Amino acid sequence: MRIGSKYQLTYCTNVHPAESWDETFTQLKRHLPVIKKAVAGTELFAVGLYLSDQASRQILQGEAIAAFRDWLHAEGCYILTMNGFPYGGFHQQRVKDKVYHPDWLQLERVHYTQRLFRILSALTPEAAEGSISTVPLSYKYWYENEDARKIACTKASLHLATIAYELHTLHAEYGKFFHLDLEPEPDCFLENAEDVIHFFEYHLLPEGKSFLKQKGFTAIQAEDLLRRHIQLCYDVCHFSVKFQDPDQALKKIIAAGINIGKVQVSAALKAICTEDTLQEITDSLKPFDEPRYFHQSVIRNKSGQLKHYRDLGEALDNIQPDAEELRTHFHIPVFTHNYGRLHSTQQDILETFAVIKKHNLNPHFEAETYTWEVLPENLKTELSQCITRELKWIIQNLSP
Numbered sequence: 001m002r003i004g005s006k007y008q009l010t011y012c013t014n015v016h017p018a019e020s021w022d023e024t025f026t027q028l029k030r031h032l033p034v035i036k037k038a039v040a041g042t043e044l045f046a047v048g049l050y051l052s053d054q055a056s057r058q059i060l061q062g063e064a065i066a067a068f069r070d071w072l073h074a075e076g077c078y079i080l081t082m083n084g085f086p087y088g089g090f091h092q093q094r095v096k097d098k099v100y101h102p103d104w105l106q107l108e109r110v111h112y113t114q115r116l117f118r119i120l121s122a123l124t125p126e127a128a129e130g131s132i133s134t135v136p137l138s139y140k141y142w143y144e145n146e147d148a149r150k151i152a153c154t155k156a157s158l159h160l161a162t163i164a165y166e167l168h169t170l171h172a173e174y175g176k177f178f179h180l181d182l183e184p185e186p187d188c189f190l191e192n193a194e195d196v197i198h199f200f201e202y203h204l205l206p207e208g209k210s211f212l213k214q215k216g217f218t219a220i221q222a223e224d225l226l227r228r229h230i231q232l233c234y235d236v237c238h239f240s241v242k243f244q245d246p247d248q249a250l251k252k253i254i255a256a257g258i259n260i261g262k263v264q265v266s267a268a269l270k271a272i273c274t275e276d277t278l279q280e281i282t283d284s285l286k287p288f289d290e291p292r293y294f295h296q297s298v299i300r301n302k303s304g305q306l307k308h309y310r311d312l313g314e315a316l317d318n319i320q321p322d323a324e325e326l327r328t329h330f331h332i333p334v335f336t337h338n339y340g341r342l343h344s345t346q347q348d349i350l351e352t353f354a355v356i357k358k359h360n361l362n363p364h365f366e367a368e369t370y371t372w373e374v375l376p377e378n379l380k381t382e383l384s385q386c387i388t389r390e391l392k393w394i395i396q397n398l399s400p
Helices: 021-039 053-058 064-075 096-100 107-123 146-174 193-213 219-229 236-241 246-255 278-288 312-318 346-358 383-398
Strands: 007-011 045-050 077-083 129-134 177-182 230-235 260-265 267-272 297-301 306-309 323-332 342-344 364-367
Touching: 007 077, 007 383, 021 045, 021 053, 021 064, 021 383, 053 107, 064 077, 064 107, 077 107, 077 364, 107 129, 107 146, 107 177, 129 230, 129 260, 146 177, 146 193, 146 219, 146 230, 177 219, 177 260, 193 219, 193 230, 193 246, 219 230, 230 236, 230 246, 236 246, 236 260, 236 267, 236 323, 236 346, 246 260, 246 346, 260 346, 267 278, 267 346, 278 312, 278 323, 278 342, 297 312, 306 312, 312 323, 346 383, 364 383
Parallel strands: 007 045, 007 364, 045 077, 077 129, 129 177, 177 230, 230 260, 260 364
Antiparallel strands: 267 323, 267 342, 297 306, 297 323
16 A cells, blocks of 8 residues: 555565465455454555465466456455565474575575566556565575585576566566565575675676676676666575674665665564573573474674674573673564564664655565564464554655
8 A cells, every 4th residue: 555655565465375376366365455454444455475496386377466456456465576485385293494495605596586577467556666575595504614606696696687687677668667676684695785795796797797798788788788787685594693783774874875675564572681681581482482483583682782693592502691781683563662572673663764765766665574474472363353453554654
């Protein structure tokens, strides 16, 4: 839906457990009309669509996509963006690092993304702008050393350049402008603003220019094409876990000429620690150490040093008396700042909105709290009501 005359907001439907297209459509028909009515009334309502690899294949069979398009029109909904990060199995009992597979070195990832853009093109009107967020290249612990990661970045860059070229062709032929948005996440190849800038400067642009030169583009044309069609998905939670100040991080990204195509509005869980309350804080965090998703964690001590852990359980096992603050990759509902002894990084969302407005940017906004199923029982409420509450909070704080 639109917020004022400039911004568009949706929520990501990866929150609804489904693997096949039939399961996905059933979930959408159950939840979307309820949420739309509560949030948008009779106005058009944007959808942030998630399709697994399986569902992306099935929707292209027979009349499925036409039937879905007709249903969206009848319900007053439209597709704004898609989440191409999880390939499938996002609601299995144990996901962890499987969520990054296949990575951008694998053709399966390329073909899945191509399929999603084909679907997006079929569902959006003429002259539309659409976005798809994707994995931040790969998971760094799958590679032995920095040299192996550099080689991986080269291969990933060529695959991304292929996507960029196809999106350029699509725009030229049909007038639909689409971009693929890399979504940095802790412990991946792209974790923070510095990683993103380095990747663009030393991998994507050089490799992409070389690839596009063979297609007849000049160096200037190739760089413009790559920057237009390969952009950034700024997931607020992910940057918060890394203790990246939104103002500083976004300024660096903007100064480097990297476009921000999507902002995923999300909050991380944090705990303010003192030596006296350390045990109580640890006990409060333990219920969030669940087995399905990775909850990468960073502890800042009183000297300002940051210690990084692959999962929350590892961080809790190693927390020291000099700990000052712990942040973990657990998407907490954005509308609440306090959780008893614990808090959220909600303030980073507000600061992100301020920077976006200050620099006159116009990304797609997407609420992406996908952890409702694995929240501690005392925080769970009916799903549609939770999503509605999140969207209303964002509208209130993002409105001009």
